Amino acid sequence: MVILTIRKRTAGLGLVFILALMVLGISSYTMAKHPNMDNWKKERILIDKVETDKNVVALTFDDGPHPQFTPALLDVLKKHDARATFFVMGNKAEAHPRILKRMAAEGHEIGNHSYSHPDFNKLKKEAQLEEINKTTAIIKKHSGQNVALLRPPGGYLSYDLIEMSKKQNLIIAYWTYQQDSKDWRNGTKPSTISGHIIKNIQPGQVIIMHDGCPNGMATVQAVDTILTHLQKEGYTFVTMSELIKIGK
Numbered sequence: 001m002v003i004l005t006i007r008k009r010t011a012g013l014g015l016v017f018i019l020a021l022m023v024l025g026i027s028s029y030t031m032a033k034h035p036n037m038d039n040w041k042k043e044r045i046l047i048d049k050v051e052t053d054k055n056v057v058a059l060t061f062d063d064g065p066h067p068q069f070t071p072a073l074l075d076v077l078k079k080h081d082a083r084a085t086f087f088v089m090g091n092k093a094e095a096h097p098r099i100l101k102r103m104a105a106e107g108h109e110i111g112n113h114s115y116s117h118p119d120f121n122k123l124k125k126e127a128q129l130e131e132i133n134k135t136t137a138i139i140k141k142h143s144g145q146n147v148a149l150l151r152p153p154g155g156y157l158s159y160d161l162i163e164m165s166k167k168q169n170l171i172i173a174y175w176t177y178q179q180d181s182k183d184w185r186n187g188t189k190p191s192t193i194s195g196h197i198i199k200n201i202q203p204g205q206v207i208i209m210h211d212g213c214p215n216g217m218a219t220v221q222a223v224d225t226i227l228t229h230l231q232k233e234g235y236t237f238v239t240m241s242e243l244i245k246i247g248k
């Protein structure tokens with residue numbers, strides 16, 4: 001009788017332990033990667049890199065425009081005659097329409113990074129769609145560009161988001177895993193950012209950086225080094241939509 005009780009208790013604890021492990025495992029998995037991500041890549045509704053033997057890559061910049069960092073970055077890109085893609089936030093774009101106009105005039109692509117960068121996990125489908133559509137309209141109004149790319153905040157993915165993106169003719173613009181230098185982290189030095197990117201460079205990559213974060217000036221300096229170094233190695237820098245076409 002006593003033995004039986006102990007066994008029951010042990011079994012119960014074991015079950016709780018296993019359940020806890022499962023919950024932890026599932027939550028860390030979805031944070032890192034959506035279980036259907038590989039299928040969306042195959043469908044090409046989600047792009048994180050392309051296959052090409054040409055030395056061509058796409059530089060992408062998130063969370064701007066920023067009134068100081070973004071114009072400084074545009075100067076650097078102009079100096080090297082390089083094209084890039086800016087995943088702007090709608091509310092910042094509204095505040096700095098002239099920066100959007102300049103991006104478009106200088107041959108850069110503007111993508112959608114939501115209106116206010118909320119946690120999409122906490123938003124209903126309708127609210128997510130509003131964040132997206134509002135931003136698409138702002139980009140069109142200030143740059144004249146038809147938005148083709150959506151980079152969801154924090155890389156959020158769901159079946160609903162993919163359905164909405166298909167309906168809006170938006171491709172989910174992910175980034176190449178090896179090329180996330182975490183440049184946005186405060187205090188990350190320009191040499192650390194450029195070193196990471198130069199070391200990991202491969203044709204067809206989508207490189208993620210941030211012009212809209214407080215560490216943005218380090219990113220701008222890093223881009224100058226990256227372009228100087230990689231253009232000497234024969235690399236060309238195109239917009240993400242151009243890269244996707246090259247990869248087909």
Ligand SMILES: [Zn+2]
Pocket residue numbers: 062063113117153154
């Ligand atoms: Zn972001």
